Amino acid sequence: MTTSDFRTRGVSRFQNRDLGVPRFSCEVGVPLAEQASLGHNRWHPDVPPLHHLDPGDEVILEAPGYDDYQLRDRDEDQDIHDIDLSRTHPMAGPVYVNGAEPGDLLVVDVLDIQPLSGIGYSNVLPGMGGPLTDWFPKGFKTVWDLHGTSATSRQIPGVTIPALSHPGVIGVAPSMELLEEWNTREDPLIPSGKAVDRAAVTETSVLRTLEGDEWERVAATAARTMPPRENGGNLDIKNLSRGSRVFFPVYVPGALFSSGDYHFAEGDGEITWNAIEMDGVGWYKFSLIKGGMAKYGVRAPMLRPSPLDPNLGPRYLSFTGLSARGSRQEYLDATAAAIDAVEQAIDYLGKFGYSGEQAYTIISVAPCEMHVGGIVDIPNAAVTLKVPLDIFDKDIMPK
Numbered sequence: 001m002t003t004s005d006f007r008t009r010g011v012s013r014f015q016n017r018d019l020g021v022p023r024f025s026c027e028v029g030v031p032l033a034e035q036a037s038l039g040h041n042r043w044h045p046d047v048p049p050l051h052h053l054d055p056g057d058e059v060i061l062e063a064p065g066y067d068d069y070q071l072r073d074r075d076e077d078q079d080i081h082d083i084d085l086s087r088t089h090p091m092a093g094p095v096y097v098n099g100a101e102p103g104d105l106l107v108v109d110v111l112d113i114q115p116l117s118g119i120g121y122s123n124v125l126p127g128m129g130g131p132l133t134d135w136f137p138k139g140f141k142t143v144w145d146l147h148g149t150s151a152t153s154r155q156i157p158g159v160t161i162p163a164l165s166h167p168g169v170i171g172v173a174p175s176m177e178l179l180e181e182w183n184t185r186e187d188p189l190i191p192s193g194k195a196v197d198r199a200a201v202t203e204t205s206v207l208r209t210l211e212g213d214e215w216e217r218v219a220a221t222a223a224r225t226m227p228p229r230e231n232g233g234n235l236d237i238k239n240l241s242r243g244s245r246v247f248f249p250v251y252v253p254g255a256l257f258s259s260g261d262y263h264f265a266e267g268d269g270e271i272t273w274n275a276i277e278m279d280g281v282g283w284y285k286f287s288l289i290k291g292g293m294a295k296y297g298v299r300a301p302m303l304r305p306s307p308l309d310p311n312l313g314p315r316y317l318s319f320t321g322l323s324a325r326g327s328r329q330e331y332l333d334a335t336a337a338a339i340d341a342v343e344q345a346i347d348y349l350g351k352f353g354y355s356g357e358q359a360y361t362i363i364s365v366a367p368c369e370m371h372v373g374g375i376v377d378i379p380n381a382a383v384t385l386k387v388p389l390d391i392f393d394k395d396i397m398p399k
């Protein structure tokens, strides 16, 4: 296989093999709107199912990356300035699970997650680059070559990121009542930019096979995919990888499962707003726990995370973030403490030759772990950020 084949035909090890499992293929390089029968990019209970299956069955779902094939494997970065984020996240689905009813738990086994084209992207997007957007207003684009168990990038030499692939977006459809609840609680945040303006961008809604008046009706109330919610959605959980078992509350008949936004790897917090984003393949198996929501008191997805983890052993350097710094004081604010830890790690990696943009990206895509030390010792919260040492070609320990 030549390099050009690699980038246009995909490198999935499942490519063109009959695995005896229904498989819904994504055409590499083609935006979801031009292959709309594959899926959708908004949450709504009335998106027509892609596939019906029984408990015990499996399905393979391919999807474009979050960028919907707007990013290019080129060094120039005009694409990160031009990207239309209203096209995120293209998902494959929904899958209707026969017998699933509101109140059940849908059990989803993540059997495998693989790249499709073999090219990944991570960006600090101008104006949208996580909590440190003001630090890096010009943005920063990184292209990753995904080689099986690890990824490298010409924009960040000397760093090798181990694979811990997972679907960034994985979830079930909301009921109409739940959807209305989301809209009611999020709409007041829109004027201040704290929630995405769903009404301003309906024209890029892809709702599978819906057209005309039905499309208009559904697009008008459908939810954007940006936040995680009670249905799952954009969970961005780095250990929701191969071997995970996820328990989703079921809100509508059939559950209506969808996934996309595949990530090759990610650090806890996905701090730049990007993991190593890729087009990908997810292989899922389904079962049901009847009446499981009430039986176990579940109101948001629960999971048994993947038993797999990159073999990084105890070799981490851990930064301590606090919700206070200099004269600034936040009260038990774990987010402020996490950002403080990230800022310290960026400053530290700068001593080893990494630019701020490179360091910020590394923390967002490497398997860094954030742990809450304490949120009880008034007035300061403490959050640790563990950066794995072995992703670096050079030794970054203090001497």
Ligand code: ZN
Pocket (backbone or CB within 6 Å): 066, 168, 261, 262, 263, 274, 275, 277
């Ligand atoms: Zn993503």
